[in-house]
Amino acid sequence: MRPYSFRFGCLLVVACIASVTWIKSIPSDGGPSVLPDLQTLYERLVVAEELGVQVSSDLSSILEQLRNISKAANITHLHYNTTTTISAETTGWQADYLGQQTLLQPNIYLYMPHLRQHPDSLQPNIVLGQGRHGVSMVLGIPTVKREKQSYLVSTLSSLLYSLTSLQQQDILIIVFVAETDSDYVGSIAETIRKKWRTKQNLDFSFLMLYAQDKGTYYVQLEDDVVAKAGYFNDMKTFATQEHSKQWLYLEFSQLGFIGKMFRARDLPMIAEFFLMFHRDKPIDWLLDHILWVKVCNPEKDAKNCNEQKALQKRRYKPSLFQHVGLHSSLPGKLQHLKDKDFGKQSLFQAHNNPAxxxxxxxxxxxxxxxxxxxxxxxxxxxxxxxxxxxxxxxxxxxxxxxxxxxxxxxxxxxxxxxxxxxxxxxxxxxxxxxxxxxxxxxxxxxxxxxxxxxxxxxxxxxxxxxxxxxxxxxxxxxxxxxxxxxxxxxxxxxxxxxxxxxxxxxxxxxxxxxxx
Incomplete structure (x- = not known):
């Protein structure tokens, strides 16, 4: 309808101009009685010409507005569509909250252009929660199906075990169930490992983008760790002490990507870097590369580079998180990783009780x-x-x-x-x-x-x-x-x-x- 209306306006303008030209070409010997009628017709056609120009302008303006609305609708569908109804309460929260949150960065399609054909794959199918924001600390835990044994429940129990009611109100734990239908059967071991690392990088990036507006600090964990009693107060106190200093992350475990705390405002930059090179390196290597890009001078030696990187990552000892999983999420692989700085975990609290x-x-x-x-x-x-x-x-x-x-x-x-x-x-x-x-x-x-x-x-x-x-x-x-x-x-x-x-x-x- 819009193109035809626009063409109609243009034809109307042309007709008006042609009519005026024809009227001006009429000889003046038609008699005095004809002149008043021709003058009136001329004035009406001039008005019609002006109206035609206005209509054409209005139609162009409306067409541009419709284009903008269409773009906004597509973006809204891309970013905020959910496909599963859990309950009336959960669905209500999804409608209110997901309509306000931006999960993805515009540049994500530069690094994964194939996702333009599958926009819904960038959204969680199911979101369960209370829509909490404004906490001091957000813990992010990605998890996948393991062939041998799942450690997720033990990990969550460890994190929640020693928290007081006030601490529970000031912490948010996000569990990202990163399951796909990818079929690794028939692939060689190295190919499987590369795919697994690539997917892990994407899982971490997605989780960071989801958590970026929910708290002050974000802590990356995995689904097979245990936490030391009192970890929340220790982390919060250390983060407060280091708040005024320049750092990219705080380390509460020396193993890989476990126990790394970031300022929530830095998560978009970090996630974009991971997305940019998600096919090339494991996540902990990419994290070190971010430090290199930020602070290392190519004209100076490796010692200077290491000193500058050390200023961007602050280590807390003893470690507050220990890796406990033996069976990796990678089929057939065993993990024997242990953090030596974790120390011995206390399994009881001693008191002097009356006889x-x-x-x-x-x-x-x-x-x-x-x-x-x-x-x-x-x-x-x-x-x-x-x-x-x-x-x-x-x-x-x-x-x-x-x-x-x-x-x-x-x-x-x-x-x-x-x-x-x-x-x-x-x-x-x-x-x-x-x-x-x-x-x-x-x-x-x-x-x-x-x-x-x-x-x-x-x-x-x-x-x-x-x-x-x-x-x-x-x-x-x-x-x-x-x-x-x-x-x-x-x-x-x-x-x-x-x-x-x-x-x-x-x-x-x-x-x-x-x-x-």
């Missing part, structure tokens, strides 16, 4: 006894609990459980005004995070009065009576039981943990704290 007589219906595994765990010498590891199993701490003398100054100081440093914890029972550890207590209560036995009397003296309504005079004061949530004991309940003569349903896995206590 008590210990007993339990649970059978411990090997040397991991309850007595050793209570003394801070080991963790307690028990074979699968069943309903009514218990752990009992009978104190030699009735005790007052007091506030714990160190925990109070930590909470104040984190901006919390909550009072300190007075008892802590933490199940699972950094290596065996799944062996946790579930549906298990914490109960105390007051020493001076019956539980019924205690419950009737205005204590918290959340307390409930158990058997044998015990009162339920708490329970395990996400593997941890922690809290305070009100003054009106004290002193206490005993404390116990009671299991209320059969478990599917073993149970492990890595921390026992009763502070007096």
């Amino acid at each position: 008590a007589e210990l007993s339990s219906s649970l059978k411990h595994y090997q040397q991991h006894s309850l007595d050793r765990a209570y003394k801070g010498e080991d963790f307690f590891w028990a074979i699968t609990p069943v309903q009514d199993d218990y752990i009992l701490f009978n104190f030699t003398q009735p005790i007052h459980i007091s506030r714990w100054d160190r925990l109070a100081a930590e909470k104040q440093a984190q901006g919390s005004t909550d009072s300190a914890l007075l008892y802590v029972f933490r199940s699972g550890n950094i290596e065996t995070s799944g062996d946790q207590f579930h549906n298990t209560t914490v109960e105390v036995l007051p020493s001076n009065a019956s539980s019924q009397d205690r419950l009737g003296t205005g204590l918290s309504s959340s307390y409930k009576e158990s058997d044998k005079g015990f009162i339920i004061i708490g329970a395990f949530e996400d593997g941890v039981a922690e809290g305070e004991i009100e003054e009106g309940m004290q002193p206490i003569s005993a404390l116990r943990l009671v299991v209320h349903s059969d478990a599917d896995v073993w149970a492990l206590l890595s921390e026992i704290l009763v502070k007096v």
Whole structure:
């Protein structure tokens, strides 16, 4: 319709000009009565000519606007289209959030022109999350299907294990499931390795572009690592110390690309460099090449180059992440990589607890006894609990459980005004995070009065009576039981943990704290 309208306007203008020319060529001996009619017709044709010019201009303007709208629509479809509906809540978030986010750089088609024919391949088919932004730290983990064993769950458990609720609010973990239908069957080993490295480079680049606007810092991890307890505070503190200095990345592991922290604002530049040479080198080599391009002077020697590169990468020791995977995502390849600076991982937290007589219906595994765990010498590891199993701490003398100054100081440093914890029972550890207590209560036995009397003296309504005079004061949530004991309940003569349903896995206590 637009070309025909434009042509019609042009024909109208030509007709108007021809008509005016014809009118001016008419002889003047037609008589006085003819002149007024011809004058009126001439004036109308002049107006029509002006209108035709205006219409032509308007049509050109509209055509240009339609072209711009079409381009914008194509870009929107390219960048923000999602193909899978997960749920009403997830879909709503996708519509609101993906419409605002730019995942890709315009230059990406210069390095991978074949993707112009498959624009949807640059978008995630499924996005699950809450659309969080503004955190201090974003952790990026690409993962692929492994033939032998997957380490992803263990990696995530390790990262989440020691985080407090405040730390969980200030960190974002993005898992990129980078699966394709590429068929490596029939290829020689070197060809497979090259394809694998190329795809890995693209996976890292895509993940960086996706995460660039979600936080202040971005940390690259892999799906087969464990984290040292307290890693979040250590990383955040070190990044704050180095904030005012010039650096490209901070190193929290010496292995490959694991544990490298970047400023989020640098991610577009880094990702573009990786895309530019994604077929040529492994990702950690490309990272070193970025440093060379940024700071090395070809007119100076290698020593000067290494000194300048060292200023752009700051190393934190000891390492906070360790590679644990044996089976590589590359079929048939074994990985024996270990970070020597990681040190020995602590599997339990020791405390000085009050003297008590210990007993339990649970059978411990090997040397991991309850007595050793209570003394801070080991963790307690028990074979699968069943309903009514218990752990009992009978104190030699009735005790007052007091506030714990160190925990109070930590909470104040984190901006919390909550009072300190007075008892802590933490199940699972950094290596065996799944062996946790579930549906298990914490109960105390007051020493001076019956539980019924205690419950009737205005204590918290959340307390409930158990058997044998015990009162339920708490329970395990996400593997941890922690809290305070009100003054009106004290002193206490005993404390116990009671299991209320059969478990599917073993149970492990890595921390026992009763502070007096």
